[in-house]
Amino acid sequence: MKSNPLFGRLALGLYLLIFFGYLLGPLVVMSMTAFNSSGFPSVSPWACFTFEWFDVLFKDERILNSIKNSFMVGFGTVILSVAIGLAASLVLTQVWARFRSTYYTIIIAPILIPGVVLGISTLVFWDRVSRLLGPGTDAFLHNGLFLTILGQSTFIASYTMLVFVARLQRFDPGLTEAALDLGATHTQAFRKILLPFMRPAIASASVLAFLASFENYNTRPSPSAVTRP
Amino acid sequence: MADGVGVDLDNVWIRFGDFVAVRDANVHIDGGDFFSFLGPSGCGKTTILRAISGFLDPSEGRVLIGGNDMAGIGPNKRPTALIFQNLALFPLMKVWENITFSMEVTGASASERRKRADELLDMIALDGQGDKLPSELSGGQKQRVAIARALCAQPDVLLLNEPLSALDLKLRQHMRTDLREIQKRVGITFIYITHDQGEALTMSDHVAVMRAGVIDQIGSGHDVYDQPATPFEASFVGENNVFRGVIDAVKGNEALIRTNRSGDLRAQITPSAVGTLKVGDEAMMFVRPEALSLVNGTGSEPMTTITANVINEEFEGNSYSVFLEGDGGKEIKMSLPNVGQERVSSKGSNLTLKYDAANAVVMPTGELASE
Amino acid sequence: MKKPMIFSQFFRNNGAFLGSVMMFLVGFWIIVLILLPQLSMLDFSFRFNLPPAEMGGPKDVYTLHNYKYLIYGAEAREGTYNTVDLMVFMRTILAAIGVTIADLILCYPLAYYLGQSKNAGFVRLLVVLLIIPYWINEILRAFALRIIFGDAGIINEFMMWTHLTREPIDFIRANIALYAGLGYAYILLMLFPMYNVIESLDRNQIEAARDMGASWIRIHRRIVIPHAKPGISSGATMVFMLSAGALAAPQILGGPSSLWFTQLVYQWFNNSLNWQQGSAYAIVLLVTSIAIVLTFMRIFKVNMGDIGK
Numbered sequence: 001m002k003s004n005p006l007f008g009r010l011a012l013g014l015y016l017l018i019f020f021g022y023l024l025g026p027l028v029v030m031s032m033t034a035f036n037s038s039g040f041p042s043v044s045p046w047a048c049f050t051f052e053w054f055d056v057l058f059k060d061e062r063i064l065n066s067i068k069n070s071f072m073v074g075f076g077t078v079i080l081s082v083a084i085g086l087a088a089s090l091v092l093t094q095v096w097a098r099f100r101s102t103y104y105t106i107i108i109a110p111i112l113i114p115g116v117v118l119g120i121s122t123l124v125f126w127d128r129v130s131r132l133l134g135p136g137t138d139a140f141l142h143n144g145l146f147l148t149i150l151g152q153s154t155f156i157a158s159y160t161m162l163v164f165v166a167r168l169q170r171f172d173p174g175l176t177e178a179a180l181d182l183g184a185t186h187t188q189a190f191r192k193i194l195l196p197f198m199r200p201a202i203a204s205a206s207v208l209a210f211l212a213s214f215e216n217y218n219t220r221p222s223p224s225a226v227t228r229p
Numbered sequence: 230m231a232d233g234v235g236v237d238l239d240n241v242w243i244r245f246g247d248f249v250a251v252r253d254a255n256v257h258i259d260g261g262d263f264f265s266f267l268g269p270s271g272c273g274k275t276t277i278l279r280a281i282s283g284f285l286d287p288s289e290g291r292v293l294i295g296g297n298d299m300a301g302i303g304p305n306k307r308p309t310a311l312i313f314q315n316l317a318l319f320p321l322m323k324v325w326e327n328i329t330f331s332m333e334v335t336g337a338s339a340s341e342r343r344k345r346a347d348e349l350l351d352m353i354a355l356d357g358q359g360d361k362l363p364s365e366l367s368g369g370q371k372q373r374v375a376i377a378r379a380l381c382a383q384p385d386v387l388l389l390n391e392p393l394s395a396l397d398l399k400l401r402q403h404m405r406t407d408l409r410e411i412q413k414r415v416g417i418t419f420i421y422i423t424h425d426q427g428e429a430l431t432m433s434d435h436v437a438v439m440r441a442g443v444i445d446q447i448g449s450g451h452d453v454y455d456q457p458a459t460p461f462e463a464s465f466v467g468e469n470n471v472f473r474g475v476i477d478a479v480k481g482n483e484a485l486i487r488t489n490r491s492g493d494l495r496a497q498i499t500p501s502a503v504g505t506l507k508v509g510d511e512a513m514m515f516v517r518p519e520a521l522s523l524v525n526g527t528g529s530e531p532m533t534t535i536t537a538n539v540i541n542e543e544f545e546g547n548s549y550s551v552f553l554e555g556d557g558g559k560e561i562k563m564s565l566p567n568v569g570q571e572r573v574s575s576k577g578s579n580l581t582l583k584y585d586a587a588n589a590v591v592m593p594t595g596e597l598a599s600e
Numbered sequence: 601m602k603k604p605m606i607f608s609q610f611f612r613n614n615g616a617f618l619g620s621v622m623m624f625l626v627g628f629w630i631i632v633l634i635l636l637p638q639l640s641m642l643d644f645s646f647r648f649n650l651p652p653a654e655m656g657g658p659k660d661v662y663t664l665h666n667y668k669y670l671i672y673g674a675e676a677r678e679g680t681y682n683t684v685d686l687m688v689f690m691r692t693i694l695a696a697i698g699v700t701i702a703d704l705i706l707c708y709p710l711a712y713y714l715g716q717s718k719n720a721g722f723v724r725l726l727v728v729l730l731i732i733p734y735w736i737n738e739i740l741r742a743f744a745l746r747i748i749f750g751d752a753g754i755i756n757e758f759m760m761w762t763h764l765t766r767e768p769i770d771f772i773r774a775n776i777a778l779y780a781g782l783g784y785a786y787i788l789l790m791l792f793p794m795y796n797v798i799e800s801l802d803r804n805q806i807e808a809a810r811d812m813g814a815s816w817i818r819i820h821r822r823i824v825i826p827h828a829k830p831g832i833s834s835g836a837t838m839v840f841m842l843s844a845g846a847l848a849a850p851q852i853l854g855g856p857s858s859l860w861f862t863q864l865v866y867q868w869f870n871n872s873l874n875w876q877q878g879s880a881y882a883i884v885l886l887v888t889s890i891a892i893v894l895t896f897m898r899i900f901k902v903n904m905g906d907i908g909k
Binding site: 012015016019020022083084087088090091094106107109110111112113114115116117118120121122123124125128150153154157185186187190 | 610613614615617618619621622623625626628629630633634635636637638640641644706709710713726729780784837838841842844845846847862865866869875878879882885886889893
């Protein structure tokens, strides 16, 4: 069955148009509303072009504060999730073949578990822990930032792990062996051979982790839930 | 040559689960020797090399270097340096940094390392190339950098894992000589593994021929080539013509074998079978292609004569290879040097060949190396 | 004993220091961050909602109360069912399945085109275009869609302007906005695994099939789709789990009648402060989603190891 090539191309073009319209449309709309001065976010009716809203943004203390918090959480999450992701990916390459599938399932699970569930389970667990350890540790463990970092790192580490696994697949394990053979300790081989190789992956994983942390909301326990009676 | 550190394998078995990779290996390698393990892929030679270098432990038996048991000692603590098959040069480091890596891990200063790198670069004829990256070098140059890197670690034993397999023919031949020279100059023990018997024979003082985890024979190049111990050796190392039959008579270290197609033939009994080979045993006789020659007119002793029809003749440049109908479908190959003749034989003609009994070897029947 | 052997081999391969660090990080992650919290939540789901004073006391026993609540409602009388919550649950699961299928159908052609296209430059451009929207926060994206679908939104304005309709269609009430929003959110997660897998398919196989006269439908059914199965299952699993577990899109785009199960969980936690009830709901959601995914994986014969970008 030979279809008219022109028809094929038209169909493809139309499909791409609709697809990307669906995808990018909201973006365009959103950007436009940021500049619209009407009180309710909308594009039509268009009131007048203005930077007014940006001004309000930069002056609102609450927003500034939460941005600061987001940055702190972001940095903490990057460090923790990159470290865990790297360790997990290395272990994956070495884990006994029979366990590999199970191990992989467990470390991929955090991505799939609903964010709400992750946040809740983190809360519940650390509440329990602080209860067990008694008062005094309360403040630290109930610290919203601490809990958020933990909750976010749990699933963000899965993402960084995927990045590292992809990069590791192109690593020649003979290089580590060569280093050892020439007298390096394992730590030296890690530092001098593996880490430089992983550097681009570490960079992109860090960016990924930071962005994911920054825009994430539903693993963040709300204040009311944290300060339990 | 007597200086240098020896390596011993004492009843070494290496198993992976149920699979036996190396079976009861017993080898003594003299200090300062150029020793090769020769065998087809999968015969266990790489496994032995990894056991000597410390990347795996034998399931049974001991590995000794310089008389010291290496059990429990990791690869970074053994006095060995390994040259990998794919060289494993560090891609993100410059050539001079690669070469002096073993100094870097012991904390030598950059200037010391630079100096030593220059010396070694000079030795491997790559002066001035120190600042390049491995990716910028040719195959042969990378090869030499790998060697320099290993030598910089000042090992007692240098292990080489088929280092020349990725090079083209001319380069390979050149490197063989180079390697041999370096070894003689530096004086340390070289343990070399390869499946190419040309390499093994050219470079080594001693060769161990391996098959399916078992070391069939250890000896000098001559021993292994001229007096193979098993049909596998005889057919794997170099080319060989096989004649099957039954032993008719035994006298000292000579035997008469009644072959299936060529009547009774005389041959030397291979040293390892002297005394055990008896009349009535099924046996195989081997004659090298270059040991066969044409009979011109005058008769020759019947028990060292073979007649056969020519199937084909090939011109190899430096020699002629004549293929004749042999035993049970196999071909007999005769190799004659090219001394200017137009050709040696014509297709279909019946030729009479002779050989010197001292150049033929007979042994109990066994498995041949697969084609 | 096999276990100790593995550990000693691990430490031998990695050195004592590095080995311990890795074990610690991975162990901490798996045990403390992943497994224990889930177990805690599971435990909580079986307990009563007691004020702190009474915790650990005589009233603190295991119970199925919370689960019963989901099915039977507050009265726990056999005969009446907690229709509201159950309906929400059903709708969430069914909608998630629907969104997954919709995304699959939507993304497959593009994944195929990207994977098999010979025009590398164009493909790269499209890929960039695909990724850009995802730099924007999920919430903002949902809001943007709300604007588009709202009464005074672009779609309605456009349709009225062209006289296709006379009054604005309430997309939000009809949940269309929600489903569009959910589909939108996870397109990339469906697209990229499929794209990756299809890219690895040797173009020659398809050409050979064409050469032998196979129709396009047959080619896809017998060659492309079997090869792409890991990517499809990977994408479908992620979209399904994330849709069932989504919170932002339903909160922002859902109409009054389209409560999402996750919102119920959220309410129990934040509004009623009934952690135990919330946990039970969360566990039900989790277990059901996993069961569905595993069932589908069994039906289509896919392995867990195939999932991942």
